[in-house]
Structure formats: structure tokens, C-alpha cells
Amino acid sequence: MNDDNSRDLYDRALSVMPGGVNSAVRAAIEPYPFFVQKGDGGHVIDADGNRYVDWVMGLGPLLLGHDLPDPVQASIQQKASEGPMYGTPTEVEVDLAEFVVRHVPSVEKIRFVNSGTEATTSAVRLARGYTGRNKIVVMQGGYHGAQESTLVEGDAETPQPSSAGIPQSFSEHTLPVPFNDEEAIRKVFEEHGDDIAAVLTEPILGNYGIVYPEEGYHEFLREITDEHGSLLIFDEVITGFRVGGLGCAQSEFGVTPDLTTFGKIIGGGFPVGAIGGRAEIIEHFAPSGDVFQAGTFSGHPVTMAAGLETLQFAAENDVYEHVDGLGEQLRSGLSEVLADQAPSYTVTGTASMFKVIFTRDGPGRDSLEEQCSAGCRQNPTCPRYDSCPKNAADVKNAETERWRRVFWGKMKAQNVFLSQNQFECQFVSYGHTEDDVEETLEAYKHAL
Structure with missing residues (x-):
């Protein structure tokens, strides 16, 4: 060769x-x-x-x-021909938001961003702003993008940055635990429950060989976060609109998180990310709330058109x-x-x-x-x-x-x-x- x-x-x-x-x-x-x-x-x-x-x-x-189907390709080409981007809202981002809200159980409102990393970074900031707490529980080996809050290794007792350039003080607010380990979750909530803003997990570990949850694990996460007033965040950047069809993995498992992060398929092959969830939480994003989040290319019309047409094609075909x-x-x-x-x-x-x-x-x-x-x-x-x-x-x-x-x-x-x-x-x-x-x-x- x-x-x-x-x-x-x-x-x-x-x-x-x-x-x-x-x-x-x-x-x-x-x-x-x-x-x-x-x-x-x-x-x-x-x-x-x-x-x-x-x-x-x-x-x-x-x-x-x-090879994109004709309606998907045509929509992308039309949006690209009308102009690269505008710095103002466009109808197609509303159309895509309405589609996601109709189909994903956890999503009442949604904010579009430009990558999965940006989505999880914003979701962590939102969880901290909404709860007034600092700590985030993550799964060892889970991947949530190249962000300071989750590039952390070790365990809940000795968390440390997994990359140069991240201060040790940042990692002290992140509590890594093994996936599928209910006892480890119970322990961190016993020790830090009053300061845990959220549990952040992929429904299925997707960057570590595909690890499936044991029966009842996500239901347990839902129960313990509710008990302690913490949020449950599903990172569906990989599983979103792939596992569980248009309802995503959360519909497959029958567990509704407070927030969901998206990427990949929701942009139809173009750079994208999104954070969706309960309206009362998402409304804390600026300008309606006190958690700042913004981006020049967020809701880019070509990406929005690609995502919308991809999901509509999936809905209308086999x-x-x-x-x-x-x-x-x-x-x-x-x-x-x-x-x-x-x-x-x-x-x-x-x-x-x-x-x-x-x-x-x-x-x-x-x-x-x-x-x-x-x-x-x-x-x-x-x-x-x-x-x-x-x-x-x-x-x-x-x-x-x-x-x-x-x-x-x-x-x-x-x-x-x-x-x-x-x-x-x-x-x-x-x-x-x-x-x-x-x-x-x-x-x-x-x-x-």
C-alpha cells in the first residue's frame, strides 16, 4: 500500500x-x-x-x-450562499431548538455553542452558578472535552490535573470516582454533599472503550443528586441522537437529567455544541440570568441548517x-x-x-x-x-x-x-x- x-x-x-x-x-x-x-x-x-x-x-x-442526502446538502449550500454569518439571531437556530425540545426528554430550553468542550465547560459553570456550590463529581476515564474542570485524574481523595497548565487548586473542586461504583458516589456525597453542584457523566463511557452502565446505576445517580440538591448532567456529546434515536440515551435508560450537553450529530458534521435542560436552570445563562456565556459563532446558520436537516432526515427515513x-x-x-x-x-x-x-x-x-x-x-x-x-x-x-x-x-x-x-x-x-x-x-x- x-x-x-x-x-x-x-x-x-x-x-x-x-x-x-x-x-x-x-x-x-x-x-x-x-x-x-x-x-x-x-x-x-x-x-x-x-x-x-x-x-x-x-x-x-x-x-x-x-454522502449527505440531497435535502441536507441543499440546505447547507443555501445557507452558505446567503452569507457566512451575521452576529444576529436567525430563524434556523429557532427551528433546531424547537426540534430538540420536542424530542429530548430533559430539554425545555437550549443554548447552542461551538463544540462539545464549550458545552461541558458552560454546563459546569451553569451548575455552579445555579446551585451556589463548587464541586463537580466526574467518572474516572470519562471525557468531557479539553476543559480545566474535568482534565483531572486520581480519585476523590487526591484529585490532580491530568494536563500541564492547570493549577492544582482547580482540580480540588473535581471529585473523580469509578464508573458503575455506587459506593464511591455515596462516599463523596457523605463527605462533600453540601458543596457538590453536580454529577457529570456520560450515559455510556464513550472515550474509554464503550463501557455500559450496570442496571440501576443511572437511577441511583438521579436519586442521590435529588436527595442532596445537586444537579445530574448527562454528557451526550457522543450518545446524543445516536443511542436511543431522537430521544438520545436518556430515553433509552429512562432517566431524565437536569442538564444535557450535546455536540457532534446535533451539528450535522459541522462544529457545534449545546446545553439543554430544565428551563429554570437554563434561564440562568446571560442575558436572562447571572451566568455569563456567549460566543461569536454560536448558532452559526450553516451548522444549524446542517443539524436540523440531518435530524429531520433521520426522523422521516429509516x-x-x-x-x-x-x-x-x-x-x-x-x-x-x-x-x-x-x-x-x-x-x-x-x-x-x-x-x-x-x-x-x-x-x-x-x-x-x-x-x-x-x-x-x-x-x-x-x-x-x-x-x-x-x-x-x-x-x-x-x-x-x-x-x-x-x-x-x-x-x-x-x-x-x-x-x-x-x-x-x-x-x-x-x-x-x-x-x-x-x-x-x-x-x-x-x-x-
Whole structure:
């Protein structure tokens, strides 16, 4: 496989961009990333003309794939032709806001911003402003963007910044606990309950290998935050409008948070973020309230049009039936492949998300008949239950280097593009086909 042009482009990029990239994860591919020239349905074509089945899908925003349906494309082109942006409100942002409010259980009002990071940063500030409290509980390994309040590692007793440039004093207001650990949550509320503004969690850990919640976990979070007067924030930047269809993951789990953050799909592939929730809380954003939040490009008309048309197309067509069906086909096929070739590994994911975690010390192949058939569901009766990941630490303890340094390259050599490390999600789009699934399953057989 020729990659001369990608190599030369990366050489140029190293001279003008730190690490040769504009987002750190893109440099995880060694010795250098391939540069994409264009997308085509469920595929990408790189600078050397190599064609790959693309399961990265821009790290999640591309629900419809790389070929946008005609009404979506037409709306984007119309808005772009009318002018880049105006610094004033436009009708299309009202239209998108009304659509989200109609379909997402927790959202009575919404504020659009420009990225998932900006959404979670604003949600944390809003929670603190609304409650008058300082501390935020987060899940270890959960990802809420490149913001000071959540770039924190360690535990609730010894939190510390996970990046240079963040003062230790900032991290003291963040309490990291393991996902799926009710006892750890109880402990932090016993010690800090009067100063906990919010619990911030992804409904499904999506940047740490896809970890599903144990039954009752989110209901427990809802109960304990209500009991202590804290807010429950669901970060649905990844799961929003992907898990649970138009109702998002919160409708899938039947738990309504106080605030929800969005990104990715809600902008139809363009830069976007949003914070939605109970009206009495959202109204604390300026100019109606005392929590400052503003942005020059917020509610950008092209992004709003892309998001609205994407969600309307999904509502009026068989998008979720298609992507969720292919997702189940992929996960079921992968479960069969692993049972035969790598029984200790774990298939994770739901709806149109999937991943194989290279877990260690799993059950033998003779005991897998009763396993979860299409991705781990934290089922106590499953023979994998004791070895499947329950939290981020379990994923980190898997064979992450083998995944990245050996397996990923073998898949690329078979023209299958997977996420750049074991921690990032992989996604099915409306542009994918059953042939793409079958080609990918064959590639897994050879790579494993």
C-alpha cells in the first residue's frame, strides 16, 4: 500500500503544527497518520488514493455518512450562499431548538455553542452558578472535552490535573470516582454533599472503550443528586441522537437529567455544541440570568441548517433502523469471531457504536454460549461478567498497546479504518452497507 503523499504531508505538517496535527488523537497512528482527501458513503479515500471502510466517521458526527442526502446538502449550500454569518439571531437556530425540545426528554430550553468542550465547560459553570456550590463529581476515564474542570485524574481523595497548565487548586473542586461504583458516589456525597453542584457523566463511557452502565446505576445517580440538591448532567456529546434515536440515551435508560450537553450529530458534521435542560436552570445563562456565556459563532446558520436537516432526515427515513441494525450485525459477528479466535476479548457497544476491547483473563471458549450476543450489557448471568470492563480502569488494563501497535495496522492493511486507539468509539453510519460489515468481519478474522 503506497502512502508517499501522506508521509510527505506529515513531514510538512511537522514544520508548522505541534505534532503535525490539530487534535492530539490524530497523531496516535504510527509512524504517521494517513491524510484523507475525501469521503464516499461509508468510506474515505486518502491522499495516495487508498480506499478504506471508515468506522471512525469523524469521531462520531457523521450519522448519515460522507454522502449527505440531497435535502441536507441543499440546505447547507443555501445557507452558505446567503452569507457566512451575521452576529444576529436567525430563524434556523429557532427551528433546531424547537426540534430538540420536542424530542429530548430533559430539554425545555437550549443554548447552542461551538463544540462539545464549550458545552461541558458552560454546563459546569451553569451548575455552579445555579446551585451556589463548587464541586463537580466526574467518572474516572470519562471525557468531557479539553476543559480545566474535568482534565483531572486520581480519585476523590487526591484529585490532580491530568494536563500541564492547570493549577492544582482547580482540580480540588473535581471529585473523580469509578464508573458503575455506587459506593464511591455515596462516599463523596457523605463527605462533600453540601458543596457538590453536580454529577457529570456520560450515559455510556464513550472515550474509554464503550463501557455500559450496570442496571440501576443511572437511577441511583438521579436519586442521590435529588436527595442532596445537586444537579445530574448527562454528557451526550457522543450518545446524543445516536443511542436511543431522537430521544438520545436518556430515553433509552429512562432517566431524565437536569442538564444535557450535546455536540457532534446535533451539528450535522459541522462544529457545534449545546446545553439543554430544565428551563429554570437554563434561564440562568446571560442575558436572562447571572451566568455569563456567549460566543461569536454560536448558532452559526450553516451548522444549524446542517443539524436540523440531518435530524429531520433521520426522523422521516429509516436511518436509525439502518444504523442500529448494522451495528447489531457487526457486534454479533464480532462476538462469534472472538469466541472462536480470541475468547478473552470483549465486544462492547450498542445501537450504532461498537468496539473490541482486548481484555485479559476472560472465560474459555467452551463457556460462551450464554454470553451477551451483541455487545456487553453488564449482565450478571453472562459468562464474561467478571472480566468485562465495568469502568475506565478495566479498559486501561486491557492489551492497549497490542491493539494500537499491532492490530490497528493489520486492519489498515486490509483497508479498514478503525479509531486511532483502543479507547475511542467506532460508529456505523447511514452510508454503510452490509457488504462493509462483511468485509470488516473478514478483516477482524485475519487481524486477530
